Amino acid sequence: MGNLNKHILQSGVSRRSILQGAAAIGGAAVAGQFAIGPAAAQPKKGGTFRVGIAAGNTSENYDPGTWDNVFVQVFATSRHGYLIEITADGTLVGEVAESWEPSPDATVWTFKIRPGIEYHSGGTVKPEDVVASINYHRGENSTSAAKPFVDPIKDISVDGDSVVFTLEAGNADFPFVVSDYHLPIIKSSDGKIDPTSSDGCGPYKVTNYQPGVIAELTRNENYWKTDRAHFDDVKLLTIVDPAARQSALLTGNVDVIDQVDLKTVGLFKRSPNVTILSTTGTQHYTFAMDTRTAPFSDNNVRMALKYAVDRQELVDKILFGYGAVGNDHPISPSNRFFADDLEQTTYDPDKSKYYLKQAGLDSLDVSLSAADAAFGGAVDAAVLYSNSASKAGINIKPTREPNDGYWSDVWMKKPFCAVYWGGRPTEDWMFSVAYASGAPWNDTYWENERFNQLLKTARSELDETKRADMYREMQNLVRTDGGVIIPMFASYVMAHNEKVQHPEKVAANWTLDGFRAVERWWFA
Known part of the structure; x- marks a missing residue:
């Protein structure tokens, strides 16, 4: 794909103040889209x-x-x-x-x-x-x-x-x-x-649902949006395996797939009947550590692991350029209060060794659970992470988990695992869902009193300058104290x-x- 596939997260479109009126509310920004194919009719x-x-x-x-x-x-x-x-x-x-x-x-x-x-x-x-x-x-x-x-x-x-x-x-x-x-x-x-x-009361009515297999729907003829719901019928199919998903599109068994396997995206490019569609926004891939469990309960260990990952290598080899380096917090450049002045955490084995010593360790052995159900290339990402971490005296053992049941049996169950997040359109929303104390999806079980105080205060602060300062501090707290490693923001790549x-x-x-x-x- 050459330079065409090197999508980076872009600054967000500004939105008008929410308090100027109902219809004037603007959205948290999202970046544009890239497509190969004929113009839409x-x-x-x-x-x-x-x-x-x-x-x-x-x-x-x-x-x-x-x-x-x-x-x-x-x-x-x-x-x-x-x-x-x-x-x-x-x-x-x-x-x-x-x-x-x-x-x-x-x-x-x-x-x-x-x-x-x-x-x-x-x-x-x-x-x-x-x-x-x-x-x-x-x-x-x-x-x-x-x-x-x-x-x-x-x-x-x-x-x-x-x-x-x-x-x-x-x-x-x-x-x-x-x-x-x-x-x-x-x-x-x-x-x-x-x-x-x-x-x-939406565009389609359910006719058949087999969880984990298929959902079938037919158009709601009474749908109030007359310019929407163009298909007569819809079939949603679970196809977790990347090769099977790709084959389903190439053989005409489905019309669209999500999570294109970036390792084989070139096959689609060579097919005259397939269009690649990529959008950039808030989606990010993470390695979540259970901060209640040793050794992840020690922030020095968490920092050692953050400096032990080669982020750019993951963007290049796992995302094939369809994304950007992350900085261990979930707020992207497309978010309104993204803190672009925070120091970027980089791959630094010496710093990683320093933090291990602060934890009283000369080396570290941990297992990292991953499956393609977490995100495309998650197992390969775990292997690359293991290779880079070894130079810091950290032995990461990648553990391939079954795709089926990953979200019920591995995520928030195993102490160190790969995760994908779609992100959220506002900082408060993202932090409330996954980082607030007691949140059901706080997958690192992280507790930080200052963070939780700022979360509550920033939510009701109408002075945008003060609000930006608080969200900056919160991003930095997650980056330097949180239990999540966020090495990359990933474009949504569909076909x-x-x-x-x-x-x-x-x-x-x-x-x-x-x-x-x-x-x-x-x-x-």
Whole structure:
């Protein structure tokens, strides 16, 4: 691919102040897209859209509080509607919410509910459904992964055709919170939703679901967005193995795949019927250490491991240039408050040895769990990491884990493992989900009192200069004290056949057009 594949994370598009008004809210920035292939034509209806996805487990279900991988995330946006949609350019538009407005201190947010949106099972979306849908994730007994970022909601009430959210403290990013994929609007009864129901108000209706295998859907003829949902039917297929996924596209068994195996991306380039599509944003690959467990409970060991990885080698050999070096915190240059002045952690075996000595060690032996289910090339990345770390006296034993069950049996279970993160559009969101004390997805079990204090304060700070300073300190705390090694930010690299068409700009907040390819794309 020459220089064409050397995509780097780009500075974000600025957004207007959230407090200037509901419709004026701009999104956390995402970078542009790179495609090889014909220009998109005008959308038309028809066809069965088949998507090969590099994720899926037999333990998955309809419960929105449990969704944790690309398959269930794409499946969710295919059948559900959300209060807010993040557009391809990172701005916010109303979906179930027709409009929204904050109080001057951003502690009260009023969302006017769009009239006439129909559920697949009949009936229309009511404000009471919104209340029940969000409340499902709240409360002391909630086990939802969304609980940490809905807990700050003090009260939700109905006011005519609107829903009013009262927060414990001001949150200028609150509209982003309610766009999260865990928070679809679901039909309620007696103030409760049914988390086992396939019903939704989105573009497609479920006809068949076999967790870890396939989801089949058909177009919702009553979908309120008349310029969306172009396919007649949709099939989402779990194809975790990279070679099988590639073969499925080349043989015409699927129309699009995510997570293209970058080692063989050249094969696609040589095929006249395949288009490579790459978007850059917040996706990052990590090695997570359980900070509760020795030796990772010692920050000197954690720092030794951070200086023992050759980041540029991983970008070159694992991402093949489709990405950029990371600095051990999850905020990318496409985020609004990215701290571009922090010192870059580099490969330095001598510094690594220094930190080992500070820990009272001359050498270190650890196992690193990895599988391609974590991210494409994760096992190879673990091997490269092992090679570079050996020069610092660190013996990393790469352990290949099964792809099936990786997210249920390895992630947050094994003390040192490979992980992918799609990132989040705001700093508060990313930190709240994966770094806050007690967060269900805090996969390093990291506890830092100063960080947690700053997280709460920055969320309600309306002075953007002060807010930027706090997020800078938080990024540095994760970098120098946290339990995560983030060696690289990875582009989303997808491939599709010549039939598939999409808008000129494709979202980079998540893969597959912000998880919305099913709704936004069409056939030529």
